[in-house]
Amino acid sequence: MPAFSIGVDLGGTNLRIAAVTSEGQLLEKITLGTQVIRGRDQVIQEMCDAIQQLSGKYRSSGRFLGAGIGVPGIIDMATGMLRKSANLPGWEEYPVRAEIERRLGAPVVLENDANVAALGEQWLGAARDVPNMAVITLGTGIGGGIVIKGKIWHGMNGMAGEFGHVTVEPEGYPCGCGNRGCAEQYASASSILRMAREAIAGGKAPGLARAASSDPEFGAKSVYNLAIQGDQPARHIFRSFGRYLGILLAGLVNVLNLDMYVIGGGVSSAWDAFAANMFAELRERSLVYAVTAPHDPLTTDVPGGKRSSTETDDVSQRVTIVTRALLGSDAGLYGAAVLASQNSPDR
């Protein structure tokens, strides 16, 4: 059996741990109900127990290369500490990587969750074999990761890829970051909910109002369900979502000219409600996209579909692909695992 590594996804609600071979085969995946809110020390304890359980189990059949951990927040790559994390209170200023390495006796890499998701999609997902790509993760907020020549582009101090806080509407909604009009105020799950509440308050969205009052779990998904049933106010929300996502994407395409942009995160499953508007905006607002767009961008959404950008040696003929992520929430697990494997001195 080939060597293997462990990928960890330290999310806000779950802790997931997977053993993955260096060839990309999933050996085993564990999902723990560990609530991050219960505190750093308990989470680290449960994480290390699970890693040791998995690594012990498969060690007899292949070399263990180490663990990669995807965490929400900005990581100081040099020290392996969290510089800033809204979702992991109490984790800052603590030697996370060193402590886990000490407990495991194996090399550990800490990486931003959007970055490992990008690497995962590049390794085994929508951008397989695509050297230069970015992932835009549409969740409660918007995350981003850039891969250049097969490696995560960290920027100067690990903060590259903050797509969610790019201004898309100069005088727009205030954002928690201190800015106004950030992309994540217009193209995230929370923005869908905000727009739905505004529409309900405006009194012209009876379908949304009914759903909101009858469904205790009313959220972005409820708005999507109404949109695909033809509810006009719900459709309008996703059109606006697509428009602003298109503005964000157009900027990225003009600046970066990457081979592929992968749209991931929970809200990417609402693709058919926003993609048409996203592509329309992208084509209008990016001259780079206008001259490099495939004839039918939406067909590139087909898993395993045509990927012109990597199928031709003629650089000038390469097209810009914008497509859905393929690995769902496993992207980060795979990305963390491959990072551990790339990072291993034994590799």
Next chain:
Amino acid sequence: MPAFSIGVDLGGTNLRIAAVTSEGQLLEKITLGTQVIRGRDQVIQEMCDAIQQLSGKYRSSGRFLGAGIGVPGIIDMATGMLRKSANLPGWEEYPVRAEIERRLGAPVVLENDANVAALGEQWLGAARDVPNMAVITLGTGIGGGIVIKGKIWHGMNGMAGEFGHVTVEPEGYPCGCGNRGCAEQYASASSILRMAREAIAGGKAPGLARAASSDPEFGAKSVYNLAIQGDQPARHIFRSFGRYLGILLAGLVNVLNLDMYVIGGGVSSAWDAFAANMFAELRERSLVYAVTAPHDPLTTDVPGGKRSSTETDDVSQRVTIVTRALLGSDAGLYGAAVLASQNSPDR
């Protein structure tokens, strides 16, 4: 004497040719009045004559490594042809590089003018020894170039760095590219002139109106002169300019997290009229800048001043520098020369 190469700046009005040693010493610079409008063949003839004159003159004292040519437009790096150039009519679909190589009998590199300007500033200008940086060139339009690990980042097909067409105002002014609200409609020389004309037409800018009617060469520089004399409508124009440049920059900083952003081009000389607003917007709109900004960003404008981003090994302590270009219109000449030298098989 060390080896040398030739850098060429094929601008809209002048043709400039320089012989530069591989150590960055200028040997000689020729400026020809060649009007690009007189046609491709004549320009190529005069360019080749000048390159041969210079290379012949210095060949006895050092090896000639080849020529680099900065051109306005999108270049197909594989074929050495221009894919698109608004300012060089008749140059598309013509084997520019092959033809010049044939005439010179030496290796030739063709490169976008904003990209060579970025490389020039990175070699000998404001970003000396800064591995990851971008140049924003403020001229009639806005050009852009990105350098990553000391090399121009071309993107998939040579179109990276189209900063001028990033949307900064979704429902803004129409742009020639087909979009609305492009950065170059708000932070270029032509946008300054448009805003001045609008202010004059509005009847509330007597100073601008007087200057426009008395000065046959009324332009961005005239507006600047009024602004530094305290004329309020002129100052307002540069405040708006700084604001939108700040929005553009904030997006770049959030996405790329580079060490340095160099503001070049003719309009960068109006720095003191727009920099304060640019920095205010940047700090408000980029959470990456907010946590990586130097204490006093404006002091980094001092040539040879402190460049914290390259002076520390502690990555987390590195700061984001936004500063003026140092080489003026020579940046492209030097960048083209160093490109030829990097490209040389004899190097």
